[in-house]
Amino acid sequence: MNLKKKDLLDLQSLSKEEIELIIETARPFKKLFTQSIKRVPTLRGKTVALLFYEPSTRTRISFEVAAKRLSADTVDLAVSTSSVQKGESLIDTGKTLEAMKVDFIVIRHQESGAAEMLSDKLKVHIVNAGDGTHEHPTQGLLDLFTLKEKRGDIKGMNVVILGDIAHSRVARSNLWALTKLGAKVTLCGPEALVPQELGKMFGKQVRIEHDIAKAVRSADAINVLRIQKERMMDGLIPSFPSYTEQFGLTSKILKLAKKDCLVLHPGPMNRGIEISSDVADGSHSVILEQVTNGIAVRMAVLYLLAGSKV
Ligand code: CP
Secondary structure, eight states: OOOSSSOBOOSTTSOHHHHHHHHHHHHHHHHHTTSSOOOOSTTTTOEEEEEESSOOSHHHHHHHHHHHHTTOEEEEEOGGGSGGGGTOOHHHHHHHHHHTTOSEEEEEESSTTHHHHHHHHOSSEEEEEEETTTBOHHHHHHHHHHHHHHHSOOTTOEEEEESOOTTOHHHHHHHHHHHHTTOEEEEESOGGGSOHHHHHHHGGGEEEESOHHHHHTTOSEEEEOOOOHHHHHTTSSSOHHHHHHHHOBOHHHHTTSOTTOEEEOOSOOOBTTTBOHHHHTSTTBOHHHHHHHHHHHHHHHHHHHHTSOO
16 A cells, blocks of 8 residues: 555545554654664655745754655755745745756645645645644644554544644644544634634534643643744733643643643743643653654655655
8 A cells, every 4th residue: 555645735635544554654664763773775866855934943854864764865945045035936946946856845834735736736746844724744643653652542532632723733634633543632722722613624523622621631642732922912812821821731730631641742842831841841741752753754754655656
């Protein structure tokens, strides 16, 4: 079995089997990390271009490490010093990279649908590394990989997604992946940041709860989202202290969840705002394991796309 499409744009359009294939393919790649030589020749001769229009630490570096561990070459287009600053369009930039015979373009862009637009126009493999508020598929996959590694079966798990759901591409990718694999998801956050229609879209598997104490009760995992500072400017959050008071994940709140509840965060974290430092660094936290797993999952994505039928 392989992936059906040449690109990874979202998790909405992937089947449960394709999601499981990526997770299963990532497992042996992770085992490689404990060996002295962490590299396989699988993608030797291929080139992965990183095209990031928005800041990133984890996703950009982990795609670069993933490509290098597969023996691919990487080129990192520094958008701030590129011809994008002279007004070159996204499509012309993509076509320019394609003319240089790169094999993959990994793109992060502030506009939802940017990756799909490149996918429609170009023959190279496109990987969405986060587009606007739409999706961040490899983040959803690495979150799933982490949950599966820790707990085995996702079916029936109670997963809470906590924070700014409305603007979060991570939340959307998690929702698609978790519901396809049979988890029960609770969306928790201020009313202004949790769209009612998301609850309706996913039916009975997803519920909305604005009381954090009720949301985390019997949670197997809590995925805490970053509060985006610009949202406070939009008037959607009255103040950081009031947000922290009502929706911050502290050890006191975590005690209400299951004893072995996992705490995830896609990063970067605002310590002391959406998550307290003792929780972020505590025994329930798998935040740094998510980072490690991100490399294995991205290796699996590049490997599988290279073998997909174009
Ligand atoms: N989780 C995530 O996308 O982090 P970066 O913005 O650092 O890539």
